[in-house]
Amino acid sequence: MAKRVAIVGTGQTFHKSHRPDVNGQELINEAVLRALADADLKMKDIDAIVIGNMDHFEGINYVDCWSVDGSGGTMKPIIKLTTGGTTGCTVAIGGYHLVGSGMFDKVLIIGWEKNSESDTTGAITTAFDPVWDRLVFAGAISGLAAEAQAYIARYGASERDGARVSVRDRKHAMNNPHAQLRKEVSLEEVLASPMLADPIHLLDVCPRSDGACAVIMASEDIAEKICPKPDWIWATASRHSYSYLGDADYGRLTSMREGSQELWKKAGIREPRKELDVIELYQPYSFGGLIWIEDMGIVGPGEAPQYIWDGNTDMGGELPINPSGGVIATNPIGATGLIRCAEATMQVMGKAQGRQVPDVNFAFSSGFGGCWWTDMILHGNKKPN
């Protein structure tokens, strides 16, 4: 009964820091209508819906029900999935499972967030254990900073290496009309921006955004009838590595290493650096762009700074990373992972316009959560075996 699955359409909003001109359902609706238009489908063609956003962010408990005006879910099977920062990637994996199971032919997947509606820090704090971690907490950025600090100590990297990643993503965002922050910055500007938590500067981290993204998946029976060049899902993986913050191997992302190994194995990829053509990495801060591509096996431990300084991950380089500008330019959290997926799809379909990487055979997209969990998707332009 298992079916191969392809993405046949994507849509996203123009992401902004505030969208007081729409409520949550209307924001969702913008992305849904764009995805339907992209796939040339009508709402009646959709068999089921998967939707997700961050717990506590908008203070809406029953989002699957509340959102139907925007999602089109009235009297349709609709489920909500929420997994923190990985939510956008998880909803895509959930949709893949629904279509792959053979039980639904066409599934609409939605990730959304109105970050402007809540206290992000307060909401994110609920992701940490109340008895052990919350009482001695120092904010989500401090967890990332501790990872960066360990990586720097272990491999001799520097704040400049992190800043170079931020410069890259912010430059790439100039090519993406949907990105929230579209302003190039220099290495010096990143390093001169206020220190939030050593070694992370303000310009090393993502903003808060309002935005939504929608993706339509179809089974192999109809995918090519809907879309002449669909984006085939080759493999997905999801890994969780910790209960308490002290469990993690600081300086390495174990969940990324284990999950990406599963992807490469499933797809028969031996050299991801040569076989991948583009990466949309859920990278909420610059140093993740160094550490995590080593865990993916793109380069060896400690080799990412040189690889990035040499321009390999810039547009036109060997393996462009985040042509969209990535999370550092746009971060409506519940949508962020699905935007990575949609951007990878657009690259495979050849629809990425000013940010298109030529001749994409394989694309990788990911989600990253709270601290140290990772979801990921391998996209390809050929139908998997």
Next chain:
Amino acid sequence: MSDQFQGIEPMVYKSKINVPYSWWAGDTASKFYITLRDEKKITGTKCAACNKVFLPPRKVCPSCFTENKEWVNISNEGTVITFTVARCQFAAIPSDKKVPVIWGMIKLDGADTAMLHYLDEIKPENVTIGMRVKAVFSEERKGTIRDISYFKPV
């Protein structure tokens, strides 16, 4: 986006949800916190199969999924695995801690996992990964992780 308003004033409704919670620590964590409060001792659980000592103590080993039946004493001294210095007074930082707050992962001698806590009695610029630190217990202990006030250099 203001061009999209087309002369309509967007209304924003402010609200606040106050949701009290009571988190039950459970047997395993309670035993740890009572020992910490009454005896100023740090303890952990040990997996007999993996030979791994967990701090925070866990009832079940996450690797082999068997029950951790043995309790062991853990040293008050350990090594800084990694750290950061929070430079902004983030809302998640307890109000009695003023920035710069040094926050680290400390692997105590005898434990196989690190614990999260604050470092103090040291300047931020002097903290290094690998440095040795020692627990300073609070005078007034209430059975929470803050019964350890902070860690200081040995």
